[in-house]
Amino acid sequence: MSRSAERNRRADARRNYSAILDAAIQLLDAQPDASLDAIATAARLTRQTVYAHFPSREHLMAAVVDRITDEAVAAMDAAEPDSGSAADALIRVLGAGAQIARRYPVLAQQIASLPVSPHVDEERHAPVADRINRVIQRGQASGEFDDQLPAEWLAAITIKIGHAVGEEVDAGRMSRAEAANALRTVLFRVLRSGV
Known part of the structure; x- marks a missing residue:
């Protein structure tokens, strides 16, 4: 050929x-x-x-997860994670990622319910966690966020809180505005320096 x-x-x-x-x-x-x-x-x-x-369907779903993750990461990168205060950047980055998830509501729930090992789940979230981690590290370096806890752990908690808030909206227990306010309040209680 x-x-x-x-x-x-x-x-x-x-x-x-x-x-x-x-x-x-x-x-x-x-x-x-x-x-x-x-x-x-x-x-x-x-x-x-x-x-x-x-x-198989499993192979296709893995590729779908990768594609949506790539979209979310591109949106997070476009949200200017390196500009402004770390707090504002974190909210922008999280909002950009959530916007992609909202674009595919049924599929996002289906992906979240896929049975995967903790290792696969960690790999799945790694590109997103890396962006969040970078913003948290920036906030720790500037004194805006508490530097006594590992940034990687704080990024993992941020993702868990984001998922919990999304589940509340999906279940109809919170409006999007209430969820955004709750996310901001909880995150900054966890992350703020001197708390």
Whole structure:
């Protein structure tokens, strides 16, 4: 096979992979039990093409998680985590990540309910935790946040609190405004220096 033909084949494979993920994200957010066959139809590809990229639903879901995580991380990076006060930056970064999760409400709940080991869960959150950790470290260096606790641990707690607030909104026990206020209040009680 010539280099040109090989490049074209790889480009087709990348387009197909992307089309499958696009279709899966849209379809699974609307119909959580959608089959790989339905996803193939939505992607306008053959069933065999989908199975060539994703031999099982588990493989597809892992790729969906990666795609949504990449979107969240890009949004968090665009929220200017290195500008302004660390407190304001943290709220912006968390808000940007939450906005992506709200874009796919059903799918986000489905992902959260996937049975995964603590190691896989840690890996799944690592890119998000890294951004939060960086803002917390900046706040610790400036004296804005308490530096007596490890930033990595504080980032993990921040993620847990964010999930808890999101669950309250999803359950209808808090409005988005109440949740945003609760998140800010709790986080800054945990993070503030001199508390």
